[in-house]
Amino acid sequence: MTTVNIGFVTIGATVLVLGLLSVPIKRLWLSGPLIALLLGVLLGPEVVGLISPAEWGTESVLLEQTARLTVAMSLMAIALRLPRGYLRTHVRSLVIVLGPVMVAMWLVSGLATYLVLAVPIWVALLVGAVITPTDPVVASTIVRGPIAERNLPTRMRHFLSAEAGANDVLSYPLVFLAVLMLAHPPDDALGEWLVRVLLLEVLGAVVLGGILGYLAGRVLAWADRSDIVPRTSYLVFSLSLTFTILGATALAGTNGLLAVFVGGLVFRGVISEQEDRDEEEVQEAVNDFFLLPVFVLLGLTVPWHEWFELGWSGVVLVVVVLLLRRLPAFLALGPLMRSVHGVREAAFLGWFGPIGAAALLYANLALRETGNDLVWPVGSLVISASVLVHGVTATPVTRLFGRSVA
Numbered sequence: 001m002t003t004v005n006i007g008f009v010t011i012g013a014t015v016l017v018l019g020l021l022s023v024p025i026k027r028l029w030l031s032g033p034l035i036a037l038l039l040g041v042l043l044g045p046e047v048v049g050l051i052s053p054a055e056w057g058t059e060s061v062l063l064e065q066t067a068r069l070t071v072a073m074s075l076m077a078i079a080l081r082l083p084r085g086y087l088r089t090h091v092r093s094l095v096i097v098l099g100p101v102m103v104a105m106w107l108v109s110g111l112a113t114y115l116v117l118a119v120p121i122w123v124a125l126l127v128g129a130v131i132t133p134t135d136p137v138v139a140s141t142i143v144r145g146p147i148a149e150r151n152l153p154t155r156m157r158h159f160l161s162a163e164a165g166a167n168d169v170l171s172y173p174l175v176f177l178a179v180l181m182l183a184h185p186p187d188d189a190l191g192e193w194l195v196r197v198l199l200l201e202v203l204g205a206v207v208l209g210g211i212l213g214y215l216a217g218r219v220l221a222w223a224d225r226s227d228i229v230p231r232t233s234y235l236v237f238s239l240s241l242t243f244t245i246l247g248a249t250a251l252a253g254t255n256g257l258l259a260v261f262v263g264g265l266v267f268r269g270v271i272s273e274q275e276d277r278d279e280e281e282v283q284e285a286v287n288d289f290f291l292l293p294v295f296v297l298l299g300l301t302v303p304w305h306e307w308f309e310l311g312w313s314g315v316v317l318v319v320v321v322l323l324l325r326r327l328p329a330f331l332a333l334g335p336l337m338r339s340v341h342g343v344r345e346a347a348f349l350g351w352f353g354p355i356g357a358a359a360l361l362y363a364n365l366a367l368r369e370t371g372n373d374l375v376w377p378v379g380s381l382v383i384s385a386s387v388l389v390h391g392v393t394a395t396p397v398t399r400l401f402g403r404s405v406a
Contacts, residue, residue: 031141033356034391036292037384040299053300060364060376063297067361068246070294071168072260074136074357076242078165079264082158087166087265090159093339097163097330098170104329105353106132106174109321113378116317117310123372126178130363130379131321133171135356137291138387139164142352142394151402159339160349168358169258173197175362179369201255208252209245209259210266216241217270241267294357295387302384306377317378318385326353348401352394355386 043050053059087094110128114121142148143157176197180189220237245263249256307314327350334346363379366372 031138031387031391031394032292033138033141033295033387036295037299037387040296041302042299044300044302046302046304051300053297059301060367063294063301064361064364064368066294066297067357067364068256070137070291070357071135071257071361072242072246074140074291075165075168075257075261076238076264077140078136078161079261080238080268082162082165082265082268084269086158086162090162090339093159093337094162094166096333096337098167101326101329101333102132102167102170105325106171108329109325112317112320112324116313116320117374117378119374122178122181123374126175126182126366126370126372127375127378129171129174129178130366130375131325131355131359131382132174133168133355133358133362134160134164134326134353135358135386136161136164136168137294137358138354138356138390139352140291142354142390142398147395147398151398151405153405155339156345156349160352165261169255169261171358171362172255172258173202175366176369179366182370182372200253202258204252204254205249205256205259206262208249208254209262212241212245212248212259213263213266214270216244216263217267220271294360298360298380298383301380303377303380306373307381310377310381314378314381318382321382322386322389326350344401344404348397351397352390354390355383359383 042048045052053062056062106125106128108128109131110121110125113119113127114124117124119127139160143152143160148157173193177189177193180193180197183189184192216237241263242260245260246256249259310317327347330340330346330350331343334340334343334350337346340346340349359379360383363376363383366375366379
């Protein structure tokens with residue numbers, strides 16, 4: 001219990017301090033996830049040894065479930081933050097970024113893993129699928145706050161949020177395509193992928209999430225008209241909606257994260273403008289609280305020994321992935337996206353495709369499904385490098401973009 005209590009103190013104090021000093025920290029070219037990651041490394045078994053997550057249970061299960069909850073909270077916050085009807089009015093740009101751009105990110109990451117680490121192709125494509133999604137958790141720290149609001153057009157901030165929310169949940173089929181290809185003959189794997197993953201888990205999540213979001217919105221609207229719900233109840237309502245959708249989809253065997261995102265969008269479209277603003281503010285506060293603990297946990301569980309075994313191959317893979325996974329595809333296809341205006345915006349959005357909690361979730365899910373020992377070391381290395389590089393470059397590059405536009 002001592003270790004658990006130390007963990008509570010550490011995580012709680014981190015959230016409190018970073019919440020109070022978020023603006024000065026960003027001025028120092030730092031980010032909340034980066035500081036949380038470094039704190040976890042400092043307090044972990046390999047440095048100070050104050051906290052050992054192994055005493056709390058199986059580390060991979062703990063990481064997967066913590067990341068699942070964190071991403072779900074962030075997806076609900078994005079769904080409530082986006083303007084009403086945003087996905088419909090920007091459908092062309094989103095189809096491009098969630099279609100050819102996302103597939104390119106997967107193939108480039110997988111091919112880089114295949115060539116650099118010399119592993120079987122479907123193992124490489126599994127790693128590529130794990131690190132494909134643009135993380136909604138880290139992306140939220142880039143597009144929010146006074147620095148982003150002063151230097152980035154609202155249009156760009158909404159676009160990065162929408163893409164991070166949507167491609168995070170759409171990476172799930174890519175991960176399971178590789179998982180099934182490793183477990184079954186190709187014909188059997190494709191059949192199960194089409195029927196179970198796409199029809200049941202993905203389409204079922206859209207339907208179930210939409211129904212629950214619509215019912216929740218109608219109930220809240222009725223309660224507000226009846227004057228039986230105080231404003232303080234919105235915190236409980238917004239938080240419980242996320243948990244309800246996650247639990248219901250788990251029981252139904254569908255994709256919970258996709259259902260949360262769809263449910264949040266439908267819920268946003270049903271409630272009134274005033275309720276809309278209240279729910280957005282509440283969900284953003286909840287998201288801030290759940291944002292940092294997962295990165296502290298990542299720092300506590302860093303697989304140092306496996307990283308060192310990768311040697312220089314790991315370093316080369318990180319550099320190739322960060323430079324080529326996303327930026328070339330955005331520069332090439334940016335002119336086709338109506339939401340992206342010019343090479344400058346395409347370059348900014350192409351660089352800021354951070355890898356974080358979503359990849360952490362998929363890395364541990366893939367480890368559980370396949371038992372492959374390569375997924376977690378490579379996935380955690382790329383995630384940590386992305387948190388470091390994108391965290392350090394967010395403030396200066398955002399200011400540089402603002403000055404160049406001005």
